[in-house]
Amino acid sequence: MRFVNIGISIVFLVLCFQNVKAQKIGYIDSKFVLSKMPEYKEAQQEIEALSTAWQNEIQGMRKEIESMYSELKAEEVLLTKELKDERLAEIEKKELEVKEYQKKVFGFDGLFFLKKKELIKPVQDKVFEAAEIVAKKERLQIVFDKSGELIMIYTDPIHDYTDLVLEELGLIDDNDLNKN
Known part of the structure; x- marks a missing residue:
């Protein structure tokens, strides 16, 4: 009888372990990947050129203000x-214009930020799409990006419990489930 109980326990454990699927997790270094992409290097060069041009323009405006003060x-x-x-007011107005420019x-959401986003985002999207393809081929459930902050860049949607948490909190109706 004792051997039967052990046998049943072993069969039960084997069945349990068959249902438990180990999650495969991986990571990439997106900065390294981006550094290997010619289109990223081109975008960086264009951003640097724009930044330098804008900085020179602002510096020229400041020199004009210094000249006005000297005069x-x-x-x-x-x-x-x-x-x-009257002249001091004119100079102060110019200083304010330079600060606003x-x-x-x-500034936050300024032209530099928007241009950088416009040029870099499509290249980053390519990296993230490639990471998703690799994740699916390698059957990874989660892929992290180790460059900078550790963030997830791909997760298998079957592991997303957001809707259930929202439902538990009473923040979602049954009709809203699975719309994402």
Whole structure:
């Protein structure tokens, strides 16, 4: 009787382990992959050229302001208070314009950021698409990107429990399930 119980236990364990499927996880180094792509290098060069041009333009505007200050200082003794105040206001207006332009170009969601996104995103998308193809061929459930922050760039959708969590929290209707 004791051998029968052990036999049943072994059969039960074997059946359990057959149902448990080990998840395969992998990673890539997207920075390394990107560095090998000619189109990424071209995009980087174009971004550098634009950045340098915008920086030179802003630097030129600042030099103009410095020149205005120097001119004002040289003529200061000859100017009335009203003329001096008028010139100072003009210089301050120019400074504000330069700051606004710099923010427009290099600020959050500025022209530089948008151009970089426009040029780099398609190349990154190619890398991520290739990673997904490799993940499917190699039957990987999760692929991480080890460059920079450790982020998942591909997951097998059968392991996505987002809808169930939303449902559990009462934030989704049964009708909304599986629409993603």
